Structures are given as structure tokens and as C-alpha cells.
Amino acid sequence: MYRFYNYEGGIYKSNVIEEKIEDLGGYILRKEKHSRELNLLFAVPEEDIDVIKEISDEIKGEIKKRDLIGTEIAVVSPSISRHHLPHPVCDIAERLRREGASTSIISTARGVGRRISQITREEKIMIEEYDAGVFIFGEFEDCILDYKKDILKEIKVPKIVVGGPQIKNLESADTYIGDVGRKTKRMRKTREQRKLDEITNALSECISKKREEIREDPLSVSPIEVKRIVEESGIHEKSDSHSPILLHLDGLRIKLPYDEYKQEVSEIDVYGKKLGEIAELRKSQRETDDIVVKIHTESYLEQVKETKLKVS
Incomplete structure (x- = not known):
């Protein structure tokens, strides 16, 4: 089974690592050059990664496993208004892209309000096209526990929910992460960056579980x-x-x-x-x-x- 990795290092002798990836039956998914630095997203069979790491060490590069490479993630907001959308949504989507995921921001048509919030059948189907969804809810605990959780019930893909209050266990969500409420500025502080890391790690864990399920009942073709x-x-x-x-x-x-x-x-x-x-x-x-x-x-x-x- 293929695993996904990120190589970061200098341009010098980088062609050696690219050739070895292809020799091992791997694939280069994205290649970005910045001055004398190279960023490479690639996939190789899991048992062959040690060979790539040896070459990387020789040319002073760094290889990191990235579970989110090869996935498309929906970042879902209840609306496009300033009440819900601004900085947490964009910061979370940007962090997931840095980790290798492709992201799309989706705002529901009728997600505003407590008692009247809902999600349409078309929106559910759209979210289920993605590998997972990150749902950004608001500041009010009773709103999330009593109303917003119903939006998640029939969605079948893995679901990470973030919001302002600290909630131990949210029904219908794979993971809930608190202390991410409304923001007037970008999430740049150390504490906020750690929170973005927490969201990324939680999503990576869900994706890893999904990959293991696929390994147990493999696809006909990769x-x-x-x-x-x-x-x-x-x-x-x-x-x-x-x-x-x-x-x-x-x-x-x-x-x-x-x-x-x-x-x-x-x-x-x-x-x-x-x-x-x-x-x-x-x-x-x-x-x-x-x-x-x-x-x-x-x-x-x-x-x-x-x-x-x-x-x-």
C-alpha cells in the first residue's frame, strides 16, 4: 500500500531522490522549487521508504510522513456572514493545505441560528464527496449540543468539529476540539498555532483509520x-x-x-x-x-x- 511523504531539501542532487522514487514504483505528486530549495510531495510503497530516507540523509534533506497528502477535505462553515466565516475557517483551511491536503470551503445555505439551522440534502451529498469534513461551529455550548449536532447525523465521512466551548464528547462527531471560537485576527499566536496543530493531528488520525479500513478491504486499483x-x-x-x-x-x-x-x-x-x-x-x-x-x-x-x- 502506498504511503505519502513530504521531502524538503536543497536542489543539489535532488534528481537522485526523484529517480529512486520512480524506480521503486512510486509517484511524484507535486514538485515546487523555491530558489535553491525543493519541496516534493510523493507516494511510495510503505516498505520502500527506508531506501528514500537513506538518500535524503546523504543529501541533507528531510522526509516527513504526511497522512493528508492525497486527500480532499471540506471545511464547513454555517454561513458566509462575518458572524461565522472569517479567520478560523481560512486559517484552518490554510494549515490543512500546508500539510498536503486539498481543501474547499463550504458554507451552508441555512446554517444560521439555533432552532432554525439545517443542512440540505444536496449539501450533505456534496460534503460526502470529500474524504472528511472539518466543521466550524460557534461560541455557544447549548447551540452546539442541542441544535448544531443534528447537522452532522447523516453525514457519513469522518467529521472533526471545532468550536468555542470545551465539550468532552459531541454526539455524531469523530472528534471535538474546543477553544476555537470567533476571531477578530489571524491565528498567529503560539497557543493558536498549537490549536491548529491539534486540529491537523486529529484529522490525520481519522484519515489514517480510514486508510486502514481500505487496507482491510482493498480497492481494485490504487x-x-x-x-x-x-x-x-x-x-x-x-x-x-x-x-x-x-x-x-x-x-x-x-x-x-x-x-x-x-x-x-x-x-x-x-x-x-x-x-x-x-x-x-x-x-x-x-x-x-x-x-x-x-x-x-x-x-x-x-x-x-x-x-x-x-x-x-
């Missing part, structure tokens, strides 16, 4: 391999986005209009099978109508095969 094959087909070049294909734990987001490109994407050859045969292609609830690819597990495909044999 999302990284599907991403490479889709890129080799060249279809992603028709997208105007600077990152036309995003990795998910169990699939991909392809930023092309669903109605126009679904058929073409579903017919891409993946190791002798069509992508549409080994994965489900869904229409995103986002305004851009992206193609969301959910790769089937090996056990599911075996089940389908057995059912077809019985019918025939």
Missing part, C-alpha cells in the same frame, strides 16, 4: 495508478483548472463537466478494463459539475462477477 492512467490519456488537458485531477482516499475528482465527458472518462482503459467497469462515476453537487470517481473494492467486483455467473 487511486494513484488511476490518476496516472487518466493523465496519460490526456483528457485532463481539456480542463482549465490548475489542478485538474485531485486524489481521494477511494478515488478521484476530475474537474471536467460530467454530462460532457462522463462517457469518454468511463471508457479509459485501466489494466484491460474500462474505468466505468471498476469504478462508479458520479456527478458532483458543486456548481462546476465535476466527475467524482469512486473506485470499487476487489470484494465488490468479485460479488458482481459471482452474481453474473449465477444469472447466466
Whole structure:
């Protein structure tokens, strides 16, 4: 199974580490050069990382495991008003991006208020397109405990909730983190930076658990391999986005209009099978109508095969 890492170091001899990653069957997901420094996000089989670390030590680089690389996270606010949205939402989203995640900020249409707050069916489906959700609630304990928790009930992805009050256990949330209420300034103080680290660590733990679940019931093809094959087909070049294909734990987001490109994407050859045969292609609830690819597990495909044999 692939694990995700971040390499930071000098440009000198960095080509050696890039070549070794590819030799081991790994993938370079993102490469950024800043003057004489290199930042590399990559994935390699878990058992091969020691080889990469040896090379990194030789050229004075540093490798860190990053569980959030290869994920897309929804950062959810009850509204876009100044009452809810400003600094905690943006600071949290920025910190998650630094850790390698792709993030989108979502504000619900009717999340304002205590008794009247709600989430629509379309918003639930949209949030479930992501690998996990970080929900930013407010300052009032009774509002969170008695009303806002109901927003989380039917959402099936891992959920991290942050808010102002200290709450020991919040129903329907995987983790609750307090002391993150309304802010008039950016979260720059040491104490606030530690709180951002706490949120990141809690989310990383949830993502690690999800990866272990996938390991127990493995996907028919790794999302990284599907991403490479889709890129080799060249279809992603028709997208105007600077990152036309995003990795998910169990699939991909392809930023092309669903109605126009679904058929073409579903017919891409993946190791002798069509992508549409080994994965489900869904229409995103986002305004851009992206193609969301959910790769089937090996056990599911075996089940389908057995059912077809019985019918025939």
C-alpha cells in the first residue's frame, strides 16, 4: 500500500531522490522549487521508504510522513456572514493545505441560528464527496449540543468539529476540539498555532483509520495508478483548472463537466478494463459539475462477477 511523504531539501542532487522514487514504483505528486530549495510531495510503497530516507540523509534533506497528502477535505462553515466565516475557517483551511491536503470551503445555505439551522440534502451529498469534513461551529455550548449536532447525523465521512466551548464528547462527531471560537485576527499566536496543530493531528488520525479500513478491504486499483492512467490519456488537458485531477482516499475528482465527458472518462482503459467497469462515476453537487470517481473494492467486483455467473 502506498504511503505519502513530504521531502524538503536543497536542489543539489535532488534528481537522485526523484529517480529512486520512480524506480521503486512510486509517484511524484507535486514538485515546487523555491530558489535553491525543493519541496516534493510523493507516494511510495510503505516498505520502500527506508531506501528514500537513506538518500535524503546523504543529501541533507528531510522526509516527513504526511497522512493528508492525497486527500480532499471540506471545511464547513454555517454561513458566509462575518458572524461565522472569517479567520478560523481560512486559517484552518490554510494549515490543512500546508500539510498536503486539498481543501474547499463550504458554507451552508441555512446554517444560521439555533432552532432554525439545517443542512440540505444536496449539501450533505456534496460534503460526502470529500474524504472528511472539518466543521466550524460557534461560541455557544447549548447551540452546539442541542441544535448544531443534528447537522452532522447523516453525514457519513469522518467529521472533526471545532468550536468555542470545551465539550468532552459531541454526539455524531469523530472528534471535538474546543477553544476555537470567533476571531477578530489571524491565528498567529503560539497557543493558536498549537490549536491548529491539534486540529491537523486529529484529522490525520481519522484519515489514517480510514486508510486502514481500505487496507482491510482493498480497492481494485490504487487511486494513484488511476490518476496516472487518466493523465496519460490526456483528457485532463481539456480542463482549465490548475489542478485538474485531485486524489481521494477511494478515488478521484476530475474537474471536467460530467454530462460532457462522463462517457469518454468511463471508457479509459485501466489494466484491460474500462474505468466505468471498476469504478462508479458520479456527478458532483458543486456548481462546476465535476466527475467524482469512486473506485470499487476487489470484494465488490468479485460479488458482481459471482452474481453474473449465477444469472447466466
